[in-house]
Amino acid sequence: MKIRLEQYGAILTSRPAGKEAALAMKARLRPAEGETVELDFEGVLAVGPSWLDEVLRSLRADYGRERVVCLPTKNASVAESLKAIDAAR
């Protein structure tokens, strides 16, 4: 199932906002067993590693690393944020 991140704002940068977004996502998410959770960045202006780390950490804790997927995007802040998050692990 797909999560349209633009629903959470055009600029997704802070940890408090990431925590809040993750809680809101999990309150609504009801993926079928084995179904992937796809993060769609269409319409988002900028993402920061702090926000994205909070969301990925929270979703992956519930659904597993393999089931949470970031959909491809041309937004350079997404790739850079994912690089920073992976480097920190």
Added chain:
Amino acid sequence: MKTETHTRIVDIIRKKNGSRPIELIKELGLSPQAIHRHLKSLVASGLIESRGRGPLTRYFIAGKPQLDRARRWQNSAAEPAENPEEFLCRTRDAFTARLPRLASFAEAGLKRDDVPLVVSAAGEVGNNCFDHNLGAWRDVPGCWFEAQATGGRLWICIADRGQGVLRTLARADPALADEQAALTAAFERIISGRAPENRGNGLKFVRSVVGAGENRGLACRSGAGVVDYGRLGPECRAELAGFSEKSEGTITLILWSFA
């Protein structure tokens, strides 16, 4: 003769960090018509820029930021007398609400593909001010957030009157020797003053972003510590020279060329 006068005008503007035509008329002893002719020519050549209108028009060196107000605010030992609401974001929400303004610099020449990186880098720096000083501001809460486009470049200034990086990170690593070591650790190591929370990747991200292109740089000062990253980092560092090392907060300058 023309070249010599141009050089003198540029020198005066540089030394005074901006000048009005009337000041140049008095200093150089030339007619108003002659000064305006020279100024027009210098603007056309891209060496200087005008700001303001009518009698308030001032001329500045193109490509250089105007940081006088930020400097006064940051350097003030006591609570600053002037806290302009146009630059001061007293809460994280206020800062977040102003971040989208950076996107408008695409109309001034910032590449559209660079906008997300500029916004997210500035966002991480500004959020860092709140993450590490919430409940511990020295006097004025919040961060100074100012962006200026000049001479085909975007300057972003983010400052706070908080505790500074050393006090913040010493909680996580008491072995940090001084402000320089703390600032270097903040940008180069995975370390957070809010351990055991999982934090500490924001400034590494910012360093990576400014290092990923020839048209970028940043410098950050916290007390006596200063670091710069990216090809344009040394220019940012030079601009930070006017910010006092006795100031206990942090000041970050990001420079992004449109070229």
